[in-house]
Amino acid sequence: MIEELEIILETTSKILQKHVNHSLRQNIVSENTDILNLWNDIEKNGLPKISVKEKFGGYEIPFFSILPLIKIVNNHGTPLPLSETILSNYILSESDINPPNGIVTFTTNTKNLQIKNNMISGELLSVPYLNLTKNLLIVHELNNVKKAILIDEINGEIINKKNFLAEPRYNIKVENLNIAEIRPIKNSIDFNFLGAILRSAQMIGAMEKILDLSINYCSERKQFGRALSKFQAIQHQISEMAVELSASSAALSTITELGLGEKNSNDAAILKIRAGFAAGKIIAISHQVHGAIGFTKEYELSYFTKNLNSWRNDFGNESFWEEFLGKKFLEKNNKNLWEYLT
Amino acid sequence: MSKFNFPFVKETNELSNLRKEVREFITTCINNDEFTPSPDAWVFSADPSFSKKLGSKGWLGMSFPKEYGGHQRTALERYVVTEELLSSGAPVAAHWIADRQSGSQILRYGNEKQKSSIIPRITAGKCFFAIGMSEPDSGSDLASVKTKATKTKNGWKLEGRKIWSTGAHLAHYMIVLARTSSASEKNRHEGLSQFLVDLSLPNVKITGIPDMTGQRHFNETLFDNVELSDDSLLGEEGKGWKQVVGELALERSGPERFLSHFTLLDSFINEFRNSLIHSGTKIVGKLISEIQTLRRMSFSVASMLQNDESPETQAAFVKELGNKFEKMMIETLREFSNIVPLHEWPNQLQNLFEDATLRIPSNSLRGGTTEIMKGIIARQLGLR
Numbered sequence: 001m002i003e004e005l006e007i008i009l010e011t012t013s014k015i016l017q018k019h020v021n022h023s024l025r026q027n028i029v030s031e032n033t034d035i036l037n038l039w040n041d042i043e044k045n046g047l048p049k050i051s052v053k054e055k056f057g058g059y060e061i062p063f064f065s066i067l068p069l070i071k072i073v074n075n076h077g078t079p080l081p082l083s084e085t086i087l088s089n090y091i092l093s094e095s096d097i098n099p100p101n102g103i104v105t106f107t108t109n110t111k112n113l114q115i116k117n118n119m120i121s122g123e124l125l126s127v128p129y130l131n132l133t134k135n136l137l138i139v140h141e142l143n144n145v146k147k148a149i150l151i152d153e154i155n156g157e158i159i160n161k162k163n164f165l166a167e168p169r170y171n172i173k174v175e176n177l178n179i180a181e182i183r184p185i186k187n188s189i190d191f192n193f194l195g196a197i198l199r200s201a202q203m204i205g206a207m208e209k210i211l212d213l214s215i216n217y218c219s220e221r222k223q224f225g226r227a228l229s230k231f232q233a234i235q236h237q238i239s240e241m242a243v244e245l246s247a248s249s250a251a252l253s254t255i256t257e258l259g260l261g262e263k264n265s266n267d268a269a270i271l272k273i274r275a276g277f278a279a280g281k282i283i284a285i286s287h288q289v290h291g292a293i294g295f296t297k298e299y300e301l302s303y304f305t306k307n308l309n310s311w312r313n314d315f316g317n318e319s320f321w322e323e324f325l326g327k328k329f330l331e332k333n334n335k336n337l338w339e340y341l342t
Numbered sequence: 343m344s345k346f347n348f349p350f351v352k353e354t355n356e357l358s359n360l361r362k363e364v365r366e367f368i369t370t371c372i373n374n375d376e377f378t379p380s381p382d383a384w385v386f387s388a389d390p391s392f393s394k395k396l397g398s399k400g401w402l403g404m405s406f407p408k409e410y411g412g413h414q415r416t417a418l419e420r421y422v423v424t425e426e427l428l429s430s431g432a433p434v435a436a437h438w439i440a441d442r443q444s445g446s447q448i449l450r451y452g453n454e455k456q457k458s459s460i461i462p463r464i465t466a467g468k469c470f471f472a473i474g475m476s477e478p479d480s481g482s483d484l485a486s487v488k489t490k491a492t493k494t495k496n497g498w499k500l501e502g503r504k505i506w507s508t509g510a511h512l513a514h515y516m517i518v519l520a521r522t523s524s525a526s527e528k529n530r531h532e533g534l535s536q537f538l539v540d541l542s543l544p545n546v547k548i549t550g551i552p553d554m555t556g557q558r559h560f561n562e563t564l565f566d567n568v569e570l571s572d573d574s575l576l577g578e579e580g581k582g583w584k585q586v587v588g589e590l591a592l593e594r595s596g597p598e599r600f601l602s603h604f605t606l607l608d609s610f611i612n613e614f615r616n617s618l619i620h621s622g623t624k625i626v627g628k629l630i631s632e633i634q635t636l637r638r639m640s641f642s643v644a645s646m647l648q649n650d651e652s653p654e655t656q657a658a659f660v661k662e663l664g665n666k667f668e669k670m671m672i673e674t675l676r677e678f679s680n681i682v683p684l685h686e687w688p689n690q691l692q693n694l695f696e697d698a699t700l701r702i703p704s705n706s707l708r709g710g711t712t713e714i715m716k717g718i719i720a721r722q723l724g725l726r
Contacts, residue, residue: 215723232713235720239662242346242719246659250348250639257350266634273631319624326627330619337611338429338604341633342361 005061008050009069015041016076022300025079028168030132039080039103047082049099051090056098063090063194064259067201067252074205077303081105081129081167087198088137094189095148097181103133108191113140119176120149123159130154130170139191146191150181166306190260193268195315197255200275203311204252206304207245207278210286213301214238218289228289237285244278251275266328269321276312276321283308346655346722348642357422364426367399372430379431379605381694382701384598385559385708388512389433390470396427396434397467402441405648406449411462417648421641425597431605435559436512440464443592444471444517448538451577451585456538460515472510473593474518474539474563475586477503482714484519485530485583489565491520491537497572500537500565508708510548510561516541518565519586522579534582537574544568555700587654593709595643595657599664600636602705603671606694610675613691614682621681625674632667636660655722662715665706672698 019038028035042048050066052058063086070083081103088106089099105128113122120138127136138149156174185191215238218228228234251271258264283305287294294301316324329340353361371377371392380387396402404420406412424442427434445464448456463469480486489502500520510516516539523533541548545568551560577585607629611618618626640660646653675695676684684692706712720726 211723215725218725229725232717235725236713236716238723238725239716239719242723243659243662246346246348247635247639247663249346250350250642251635253348253350254638257352266630269627270631270634273628274635318628322624322627322631324627325630326618326623326625329630330615330623330626337608337630341630341637342358342425 004059005065005068008045008047008059008061009072011045012042012047012069012072013076015045016073016078020076020078022077022298022303025077025166025300025303026297028079028129028131035080035132038078042080042082043101048085048102048104049089049093050086052093052099056093058089058093058099062259063087064197064256067197067256070198070201071205071208071252074202074307075209077206077209077300077307079167081132083198083202084128087194088135091137091139091148091185091189091191091194092150092181095183095185097148097150097183100135100150100152100180102135103129104135104137105129105133106137106139108139108195110138110140113138115142115149115179115182118179118182120151120179121175121177123171123173124156125171126162127170127172128167130158130172131168139185146185146189148181148183148185149179151177152180153178166303167310169310190265192315193260193265196272196321197260197268199311199314200248200271201252203275203279203308204245204248206307206311207241207248207275207282210282210301210304210308211238211241211245213304214241214286214289217293221291234289237289241282241285244274244281248274248278266325269325272316273318273321273325276318279308279312346659348639348656348659349645350638351418351641351645353418353422353641357418360419361422361426364401364423365430368426368430368432371395371432377433380433381431381605381697382602383431384428384434384438384602385508386435386555386557387431387433388435388509390436390467390512392433393437393467393470395467396437397465402437402467403445403461403465406445406461406465410449410457411465413465417644418641421597421644425601425637428597428601429604429608435509436470437464437467438598439473439509439513440469440471440515442596443473443589444515446592447517447536447585447589448576450588451536452538453573455573456576460538463514469515470509470513472507472513472516472541472561472563474504474507474516474537476506478505478562482711484586485525485534487519487521487534489518489520491518491522491535491570493522494569496569498537498570498574500539500568500570502565504563504565505551505560506708507548507561507563508559510541510563511550511558513541515539516563517576517589519582522582531583533580534586535579536576536582536585537570538576539565539568539570539574543570553704555697588652590710591643591652591654591657592647593657594661594715595640595647595653597637597640599640599661599705599709600633600667603668603698603702606675606691606698607671609691609694610678613688614678617681622678625678629671629674632670636664636667639663655718658710658715658718661709662712662719665712668705669702672702 049058051063088104092099107127109125111123136151156172160171162169251274404415491498522535545566547564550558
């Protein structure tokens with residue numbers, strides 16, 4: 001399986017190198033044939049269903065093992081919700097729903113949601129890339145049971161379109177929309193944890209890119225007669241980026257290796273805290289060392305920093321997970337800290 | 343960035359059992375009043391009899407080969423033992439440097455006589471070391487050392503002074519970095535060599551320097567034309583820089599870079615558990631996330647050492663993050679005093695806190711400053 005995954009990673013890098021460039025990122029609409037071509041190549045290689053069960057036509061590679069793929073996709077700044085599709089399809093498949101072809105986006109954020117006669121009404125909030133797909137996974141709790149709700153013909157009134165940050169996000173009001181499938185989600189799957197892990201892996205991919213951009217820019221840009229990278233003040237700032245990034249990557253590889261179980265749910269919380277914190281540092285420092293050029297739309301840095309700003313707030317920010325960790329330790333046991341940690 | 347990976351390493355059941363064994367031993371020691379947990383114990387709290395006891399338990403020189411009295415266990419096993427000792431504030435300062443770096447350095451570069459005469463005593467907890475790197479005019483700029491070793495008929499003559507030599511007044515040996523020939527214009531790292539110096543030799547003069555806490559661990563060590571035997575040279579003449587860089591990886595990557603004040607945190611949480619449940623879950627969560635990440639990274643470096651890799655850069659990452667965490671931890675506890683004012687804390691906790699506040703500036707100086715760590719990282723990133 002590891003060999004299989006390595007081949008997939010290599011193929012993915014090639015596809016993304018071929019298609020993704022900064023002008024593509026500035027025209028994320030379904031009419032853009034370049035976007036369509038990219039998606040077709042992605043789909044042809046089976047990436048959307050990489051963690052889907054074989055019986056539904058997937059590769060059935062465990063979700064946690066494919067986190068390196070999520071990293072690569074976002075390291076390239078791919079302007080498509082492949083990460084969202086992979087996670088949605090995984091949840092669908094685990095809930096015994098055959099995932100549809102094409103892009104699948106997700107949301108857990110809803111307002112006044114009502115389900116009657118296999119139809120759904122209410123507001124769906126902060127849905128990524130709704131402009132590119134009709135397929136939507138809603139994760140929603142009904143009578144204390146978490147349900148996976150698949151919509152395959154999403155349709156409604158757009159009440160807010162957010163595009164301050166890099167990815168398109170929509171709030172949409174739907175009325176009596178047909179539900180394609182609805183099934184309970186296994187107890188072992190917690191979408192909030194998986195979402196936090198997904199966003200962390202995406203952030204780490206993006207942060208690696210930002211570090212590379214910063215190193216390259218500072219090595220080329222000359223001021224006061226020498227490259228910026230020769231100034232100790234700059235070197236130390238970039239080192240700080242690398243230090244925070246390495247801590248996040250270490251936290252990510254724990255999850256990649258162990259997966260997510262009862263015993264190590266703390267590791268997922270730690271990952272989101274580290275990645276979110278690192279993102280804050282890295283956004284600030286990378287823009288600082290880039291100067292004004294980094295603040296332009298043309299230069300690609302901002303695509304990555306904008307996404308970081310968006311992802312670090314999804315599925316619980318640092319404070320949310322710090323509270324989670326602290327509460328869990330303080331309330332649920334009487335061990336002293338060291339015993340608890342080890 | 344791929345070269346700065348910290349691969350995940352699992353703590354096996356065997357390691358967890360070892361952890362338990364060490365913990366039980368420490369609890370017994372504390373219950374028998376053999377030591378009082380203290381902060382920064384690996385620098386400040388030396389107890390040769392405790393070191394000997396650890397030696398007889400087989401917990402010193404753990405990874406050293408059996409033929410030299412070692413136990414041929416892994417760097418990961420040693421890691422687990424050191425974590426337990428540090429987190430309980432045990433008096434480990436006497437043997438710390440010998441066990442952490444000097445022993446490995448001798449095993450790696452030493453000749454047969456050096457190995458067979460010294461290593462068994464280190465593993466027994468009877469032979470202690472001091473570090474001979476810094477000098478009055480060479481702090482961060484280590485390559486500028488002026489201590490000189492000159493070849494004589496029977497060996498070497500050592501002249502110069504080393505400073506900030508922690509524990510030299512208790513140590514039997516010091517590994518001294520000295521110039522054996524002048525640096526070439528292109529490469530100032532050339533012409534340096536390491537020497538294994540017996541501190542009981544004539545003309546070695548050790549003077550204590552009280553630090554700002556008033557305690558003595560610092561020393562100045564003067565070598566006033568000390569006659570060294572021929573086999574005092576450690577490793578190869580002129581290769582001292584390369585050797586010392588490897589030694590620093592051992593020095594920087596361990597859990598002492600983030601567990602020096604763990605006893606304070608532990609007592610703090612035990613004391614204020616109930617208030618923390620109401621108004622401090624977030625800060626406790628933050629601290630847990632920091633410690634666990636650091637443990638995870640430091641353990642990974644231990645595994646790199648076990649595999650004979652050279653994790654000098656990764657060690658710098660651990661030290662830098664660890665130092666930052668410890669400073670942040672003390673600030674976090676200080677902020678909590680708006681909920682329970684400091685003067686209402688139990689005396690012992692107040693003392694621990696003030697002590698930590700006093701000592702904390704040194705954590706990002708010893709073993710290489712923050713600036714040096716960032717410089718090392720910047721070099722690896724291709725910036726210098």
